[in-house]
Ligand code: PRP
Ligand code: ZN
């Protein structure tokens with residue numbers, strides 16, 4: 001039995017489940033159960049916080065997982081990547097209040113920036129030669145400027161509607177992301193065999209989608 005970790009609720013959840021279903025794998029999904037065994041394939045699904053998935057896979061608690069590259073690279077675990085999945089495309093961007101004048105990245109020098117992605121943001125700012133104070137918060141980042149916590153934010157943008165709803169405008173793109181399949185580097189030969197069967201089906205689904 002191979003254990004796969006997917007996001008419990010969020011941008012990746014539905015498309016991750018759809019991919020497993022399109023692989024011809026059946027399971028019962030009740031929103032309250034955090035673990036389910038598939039009925040026609042040796043796969044057990046764990047429903048977890050996306051931020052926890054790279055760590056669980058690296059530690060072997062889960063064998064494989066589906067997670068955004070944003071979370072994976074932030075946590076320095078991109079070497080776990082097995083396959084890009086082509087869905088849940090988004091970007092990590094810097095945003096400032098809509099009414100602010102913004103001419104270049106250097107406007108952020110000396111500013112406070114709120115984000116859940118301090119490592120990705122710091123690497124970007126360092127590369128641009130910008131010095132700013134990074135405030136790490138775990139969610140609702142878009143609220144930060146309106147409550148006086150920061151002058152700018154750096155967060156995931158997909159449709160852009162969260163930014164608009166919070167009176168913000170996107171000013172710089174820091175990182176481009178999509179969903180990827182990751183795997184523990186230390187799978188038993190049996191589990192590696194199941195993973196190869198699953199990968200074969202995933203690749204067939206991806207070819208059919210093109
Ligand atoms: C991101 C981000 C925003 C939203 C933006 O959250 O933090 O809340 O998506 O999407 P939009 O541009 O379509 O409005 P995410 O789904 O990554 O969840 P998490 O940060 O809670 O893990
Ligand atoms: Zn998250």
Ligand code: MG
Pocket residue numbers: 139140
């Ligand atoms: Mg969010």
